[in-house]
Structure formats: structure tokens, C-alpha cells
Amino acid sequence: MEASFEITLQIVIAVFAGISAQVLAASLRVPSIVFLLMFGILLGSDGFGLLDPHMLGTGLEVIVALATAIILFEGGLSLDLEELSKVSTSLQLLVTLGTMITLLGGSMAVHWLGEFPWPIAFLYASLVVVTGPTVVSPLLKQINVDRQVATxxxxxxxxxxxxxxxxxxxVLNTILNDHTDFMTAMSSLTLRLGVGGVIGAAGGWLMSLISKRANFLSFELKNLVVLAGLWGLFALSQMIRSESGLMTVVVAGVVFGASSVPEERLLRRFKGQLTILSVSVLFILLAADLSIASVFALGWGGVFTVLVLMFIVRPINILFCTWNSEFNWRQKLFLSWVAPRGIVSASVASLFAILLTERGxxxxxxxxxxxxxxxIxxxxxxxxxxxxxxxxxxITSKDAIGAVIVGCNPLSLLIARLFQEWGEPVVMIDTDAQRSEQAQAQNLRVISSSALDTGVLEEAGLxxxxxxLAMTSNGEVNFVLAQRAAEEFNPPRVLAVFPRDPQATISTNENTVSQALIPDLPIKTWNDYVNDGQVKLGTTTLNESSFDLQQEHLMALIRAGELIPLLVEREQHLQVMPAAQEWEVGDRIIYLLHDPRPQLLKRLSGASQSTRLALEKLPKVEEIPLAKLSQLSRSDARTP
Incomplete structure (x- = not known):
């Protein structure tokens, strides 16, 4: 009873420490592995001694194997095949030629600098050819790097x-059986990859078929069926050929993700949560088992080995693998810099250390x-x-320009034209054919389809x-569309016009979807204002001397329902105004002002239909008659 309690306590400590590390990392916006390593070492035998992974016995190997299967399946599930096709040649070279470059370069470095014998040097290099998706993916999401580089x-x-x-x-089998020749080793590698690929492809297709056809299963049960299925495929592959299971779960994830399974978004969220838990527990347990004395025993030779791997081997790898690609030198330099190792290296190295010790x-x-x-x-x-x-x-995607706007109505068309006149690409999406035609008449690119279709968003180039920006007349639909876009494409800015407390916002992630323009925007009312010509387009630049006065004046008009801020120009970038935007000195606010004097606007409508907005030429404070934007209104609207 006491032994079982000790094992239970070990697992509880690992889970609590792992989730705490994740929470701390999220709050400080740093890679979670930093705190996972720190917490694991502090709780291990060289720290406070609260965590002893050896108490789990062979259970540690089981936990490592099953958790790694979840991590790699979720990684395969998240791969975007369309984006991968754009970098397919470079990716193929990284996985093949790049692996060989790192294997040879790493083994030579550790042999000459770390004074490891050649067999052990090759074993170390084979362990560090992998980069860590559990480190890379969260890191890329935090910094919002260019999508092609991230892919x-x-x-x-x-x-x-x-x-x-x-x-x-x-390599390990070659060391344990010194009679193994090169051809035998390569055939063993090919066989494992082939077995894993075939079982993974068949299993992924079968799981997707069950998810599509088994309508009698609830979503929660489907999630568990997929979890049981991937573990079953992993075990089957391991039974047929040892160590082929990792390839199986990756291929299964890729095939399953490419099968357009209903409710795939929710499934990915579930698998993502399992991955976070798996990574957290594994890193804590493996770091707790690390002997700090053995790290210091490596001396400067170990440090220099890693530095060569980072600053010589990796750049050479990227140079050869992206030689004829479309990546520019900035992107290649970033690719050369980012190659952190992760959980697979740590888990396999821990298992190999046990096997080598057992064999003497x-x-x-x-x-x-x-x-x-x-x-580290x-x-x-x-x-x-x-x-x-x-x-x-x-090369951060925060600098990305252009907009995808869902909903062709007078207000959204106005915003689209502002972006267009600024020189940024705009794509509009609407299911109403008549509205789409009216938008196309204004030289705007329009897709007449549903924005709920991921393929439509891909076609729009999101x-x-x-x-x-989701701006249909239905606030709940707008929120769902924005949430879907954020989860599938993660653009730098995701906004929607939705009520303050709609039923759909139960699971709102405020850091992902922002409320557009103002809270509780009466979009129908403002569309009527635009159609009737009862508005003026204006701009004002917030200066330091009268910042508080300007802001107070604008906010008073917003509260009175007489003004809505549309866009803000900041640091030469044009952005849709979020409702919770904190204004800064130097911001240029482009707004729409309600003016119930259509007769006045009629007298001011002498501008040509083709007059450009020329926002860059607007003075500090000026109101521009909407007559200059008369092309924006519907064809049957009254010309101001």
C-alpha cells in the first residue's frame, strides 16, 4: 500500500510541477521547456529530492512511449499539407540530406572535441538530428514568424x-552487434520506416472513416476512439518491428488530418491538451532523472560540441537544403538559428542510457x-x-498586410476600400451572390461561398x-467564424463584430479574437447611415499636447452613438480598430461620423466617382464627405 502511494505521489508531483511550469511560461511568454527543465532538475535527486523517476520502474518506459506517441500524432495532425507543398523540396532535403549532415557533423564534433569514441559519437549525433516540435511550435506561435518559415x-x-x-x-543496434555492416543497418532503417508508413497510412484512413461514418458516437467518445486507435496502431507497429511505432503515429496523424473529418477542430483541441500534459510530465520526469555531476563531467569539450552543432553544422545544413528555394537570406538566417532539441531526444537518450548500462x-x-x-x-x-x-x-507575421473580410455590406465595403486605397490586398467573402456582385463592381476581389469552409479561407489567402474581419449581420456567426480562422490559420489580427455577451462566447479566448470597432456595434444602423449618405469619413492624429482632450472628445461621440473608429494608422501600418484598443500619441484614427444632414452632403458631392481616398495626404484633423466614396454604396443606394 505504501509503495503504491509513493508511485501515485510521484505522478501527482510530476503533473503538478509540469502544469505549473506551463502556466508560468505562458504568463512570461517564454518557451515552456525552460521552466520544465528547471522544475524537473530542482525536484530531482540533485535538487530537493522530491521526485525519483526510478520508483516507477518499467512504468517510466511505458509512460515515455505512450506520451511520445500522442505528441507525434498531434504533430502529424497539425501539418498543413498545402503549406508543406510550398516548401516540399526544402523539407525533403532537411529530412534526408539534413539528417546526414547533422549526423556526420555532430559525430565529428563530439569525437574530436568531446573525446567520445566513434561508435558513441555516432550514437549521440543520431539523437540530436531531431528538432523538437514540442518546443518549436509553441515558440513560433509566440513570435508569429513568417508563415512559410514556420511551416x-x-x-x-x-x-x-x-x-x-x-x-x-x-546506430544502437550496430553498437550492440558490432558485426552489423552498413547495408544491414540501412535495410533495417528502411524496413522500419516502411512498416511504420504502411500501418500509419492504413490506420489513419480507418480512424477517419470511423469518425465520418459513426454518427451514433458522441464527439467525446470519438475523441477517445481516436486515442485508443493511435495507441493500438503504435503497439501493433512495435510488435511487427521494434521502433517503427513512431513513424506509424506521425503518418496516421497526417492522413487523419488530411481527411476532412467533421469536428476536426475540436479533435485537434483535445489532442493538443493531451500533448501539453504529455510533454509536461515527460520533461519533468526525465529532467528529474538527470545527474548534474555527469553534465559538469563533460567539461568544455561538451560545451564546444554543442556550439559547433549550433553555429557551424546547422547553418551548413540550411545552406545546402535551401540552396534553390525561394527563401531570402533573412529567412535562411533565422532557420539557421532556430533548431532547439526537445522531448524525443531526451526520452530516447534516457532509454539508451539504461540499455547501454545493462549491456555493460x-x-x-x-x-x-x-x-x-x-x-538546455x-x-x-x-x-x-x-x-x-x-x-x-x-520576418514576423505581425508585419503582414492585407485583410480577409467576411460580409459584403456598406460598412465592410467601406473598410475594404480604405485598405485597397492604402495599397493592401483585400479579399471579401459572402454567400449572397447579389452582394458579391456589388462588391466586385467596386473592383474588389470577392469569393461567393461560406467562410466556414477552411478551403475558402485558404483560397482567400488568409x-x-x-x-x-467578420462583419456579417449575425454577431454569433461572426464570432464562430473568427474563432475558426484563429485556430486554423492564426493570422496576426482576428476581429469580429459580435455582442458583448453572446451565447457563442462561452469559450472566448480574448487573446485570439478581438471585438471590432466598438462594443455592441449596431451594424444594421450604421449600414443604413452609409446607404442614406448620413455619414462623413474623417481622420485625426492624436498629438501629445492635446492627447487627453482629443481622446475624451472622441470617446464621448462613441458613447453617444455618433462616431465609430474604423482604422488606426500606427508605425506606417493600417489596422482595423479593436474595441479594446488603447490609443497612443501619434496614432492616426480614421473614423466614421454620423451626420443626419444628407442635403449638405449632396451639395458637397461634386467629387469625381473615381476620386481616390488618398488617406496619406489627409491633414491632422479633417472630415471628408462620403461623396468621395460614393462607389462604396450599393448600386440602388441614394447618391449623397
Whole structure:
């Protein structure tokens, strides 16, 4: 009874410490692995001694195997095949040629600098050819790097994990059986990849078929069926050929994700939650098992080995694998810098250390220590500086321009034209054919379809746009559309016109979807104002001397329902105004003012129909008659 309680306590401590590390990392916006490593080491034998993974016995290997299967399946599920096709050549080279470059470069570095014997040197290099998707993906989401770069890094992390793990098994088998020749090793590698690929493809298709056809199952039960299925595929593949299971779960995730399964968004959320839990527990347990003395025993040779891996081997890898690609030098430099190692390296190294020790072969603890030193150095050096580096290289997606706007109504058409006149691409989406034609008549690109269809959003190019704005007459629909766009494409700015407390906002992530323009915008009323010509378009620049007065005046008009701020120009970027936007000195506010004097606007409507907005030429404070934008109103609307 006491032994079972001790094991239970170990698991509880690991879970509590792991989730605490995730929460702290999220609040400070740093990679979670930083705190996972710190907490694990502090709780382990070299810290407070509260956590002893050896008490789990063989259960530790089981936890590592099943948790790693979930992590890699979720990674495969998240791969965007359409985006991958744009970088397919570079990705293929990274997984093949890049693996060989890292294997050779890493083994030479650790042999000459770390003084490891060649067999152990090759084993270490095979463990660090993988990059960590559990580190890379959260990191890229935090810094919002250019989508093409993010796709390549995420694809590399997911696809190279099983390849690297299987390669490491082949090298280990070669060490344990010194008579194994090169051809035998390569055939073993190919066989494992083939077995894993076939079982994964078949299993992924079967799971997607069940999810589509089994309508009698609730969504919650379907989630558990998929979980049981991926573990079943993993076990089957391992039974047929050891260490082929990792490839199986990745391929199963890719096939399942490409099958357009209903409620896939919710399934991904469930698997994402399991991945966070798995990563948290694994890193805590494995870090707690690390001996700090073995890390210090590596000396400067270990440090120099990792530095060579980071500053020589990785850049050479990227140089060869992206030679004829469309990546510019800034993107290539960032790719060369970001290659943190993660959970697969740590878990496989821990298992190998046990196997080598059991066979009486020296070097197991040294390899484990050097792998963890590699993880620590790459995560701290690259993970903590990636955001700063991306900003310096100007490759963050926050700088992305253009907008995808759902809903063709007078107010949304006005915003679309403002973006267009600013020189930014705009795509509008609406299911109403007549409204779509009216928008097309204003030289706007329109897609007549439903924005709930992910393929429509892809066709609109949302992956490369800076803003998504949902402005239909239904606030709840707007929120659902914005949430879907944020989860599937993660554009820098996602806004929607929705009520303050709609029923659909029970699961609102305020950091993802922002309320557009003003709270509780009466969009129908303002559409009528625009149609009837009872508005003026104006702009004002907030200056330091009268900032408070200007802001108070504008807010008073907003509260009175007489004004809505549409856009803000800040640092030469044009953005849709969020309702909770905090204004700053120097902001240029472009607003719409209600003016119930249509006769006055009629007398001011002498401007040509083709007059451009020329917002960049507007003075500090000026109101512009909407007559200059008469092309925006519907064809049957009264001309102001």
C-alpha cells in the first residue's frame, strides 16, 4: 500500500510541477521547456529530492512511449499539407540530406572535441538530428514568424522525429552487434520506416472513416476512439518491428488530418491538451532523472560540441537544403538559428542510457548528459532570443498586410476600400451572390461561398494576410467564424463584430479574437447611415499636447452613438480598430461620423466617382464627405 502511494505521489508531483511550469511560461511568454527543465532538475535527486523517476520502474518506459506517441500524432495532425507543398523540396532535403549532415557533423564534433569514441559519437549525433516540435511550435506561435518559415520548421520537427529516432535505434543496434555492416543497418532503417508508413497510412484512413461514418458516437467518445486507435496502431507497429511505432503515429496523424473529418477542430483541441500534459510530465520526469555531476563531467569539450552543432553544422545544413528555394537570406538566417532539441531526444537518450548500462557498455550516462546539455543550450540560447532575432530580421507575421473580410455590406465595403486605397490586398467573402456582385463592381476581389469552409479561407489567402474581419449581420456567426480562422490559420489580427455577451462566447479566448470597432456595434444602423449618405469619413492624429482632450472628445461621440473608429494608422501600418484598443500619441484614427444632414452632403458631392481616398495626404484633423466614396454604396443606394 505504501509503495503504491509513493508511485501515485510521484505522478501527482510530476503533473503538478509540469502544469505549473506551463502556466508560468505562458504568463512570461517564454518557451515552456525552460521552466520544465528547471522544475524537473530542482525536484530531482540533485535538487530537493522530491521526485525519483526510478520508483516507477518499467512504468517510466511505458509512460515515455505512450506520451511520445500522442505528441507525434498531434504533430502529424497539425501539418498543413498545402503549406508543406510550398516548401516540399526544402523539407525533403532537411529530412534526408539534413539528417546526414547533422549526423556526420555532430559525430565529428563530439569525437574530436568531446573525446567520445566513434561508435558513441555516432550514437549521440543520431539523437540530436531531431528538432523538437514540442518546443518549436509553441515558440513560433509566440513570435508569429513568417508563415512559410514556420511551416518549414514545424514540418521538419514533426517529420524528422521518427526518422531520427529510428536512425538512433539502428546506430544502437550496430553498437550492440558490432558485426552489423552498413547495408544491414540501412535495410533495417528502411524496413522500419516502411512498416511504420504502411500501418500509419492504413490506420489513419480507418480512424477517419470511423469518425465520418459513426454518427451514433458522441464527439467525446470519438475523441477517445481516436486515442485508443493511435495507441493500438503504435503497439501493433512495435510488435511487427521494434521502433517503427513512431513513424506509424506521425503518418496516421497526417492522413487523419488530411481527411476532412467533421469536428476536426475540436479533435485537434483535445489532442493538443493531451500533448501539453504529455510533454509536461515527460520533461519533468526525465529532467528529474538527470545527474548534474555527469553534465559538469563533460567539461568544455561538451560545451564546444554543442556550439559547433549550433553555429557551424546547422547553418551548413540550411545552406545546402535551401540552396534553390525561394527563401531570402533573412529567412535562411533565422532557420539557421532556430533548431532547439526537445522531448524525443531526451526520452530516447534516457532509454539508451539504461540499455547501454545493462549491456555493460560505457558511455550511456555521458550521452544522456550531453543530449540534455544540447537541449538546455539550444532552448535557452535560441528559444529565448528567437523573438528578438525574428524582429531584427523583420520576418514576423505581425508585419503582414492585407485583410480577409467576411460580409459584403456598406460598412465592410467601406473598410475594404480604405485598405485597397492604402495599397493592401483585400479579399471579401459572402454567400449572397447579389452582394458579391456589388462588391466586385467596386473592383474588389470577392469569393461567393461560406467562410466556414477552411478551403475558402485558404483560397482567400488568409495564411498570408495580416487581418481577418467578420462583419456579417449575425454577431454569433461572426464570432464562430473568427474563432475558426484563429485556430486554423492564426493570422496576426482576428476581429469580429459580435455582442458583448453572446451565447457563442462561452469559450472566448480574448487573446485570439478581438471585438471590432466598438462594443455592441449596431451594424444594421450604421449600414443604413452609409446607404442614406448620413455619414462623413474623417481622420485625426492624436498629438501629445492635446492627447487627453482629443481622446475624451472622441470617446464621448462613441458613447453617444455618433462616431465609430474604423482604422488606426500606427508605425506606417493600417489596422482595423479593436474595441479594446488603447490609443497612443501619434496614432492616426480614421473614423466614421454620423451626420443626419444628407442635403449638405449632396451639395458637397461634386467629387469625381473615381476620386481616390488618398488617406496619406489627409491633414491632422479633417472630415471628408462620403461623396468621395460614393462607389462604396450599393448600386440602388441614394447618391449623397
Amino acid at each position: 518549414l520548421l514545424e514540418g521538419e520537427g514533426v517529420l524528422i522525429d521518427p526518422v531520427g529516432a529510428i536512425l538512433a535505434v539502428v 557498455i560505457n558511455g550511456g550516462e555521458a550521452i544522456k548528459a550531453l543530449v540534455f546539455l544540447t537541449i 543550450m539550444t532552448v535557452f540560447c535560441q528559444g529565448l532570443t528567437a523573438a528578438w532575432f525574428a524582429k531584427c530580421l523583420e 495564411g498570408e494576410m495580416g487581418t481577418f
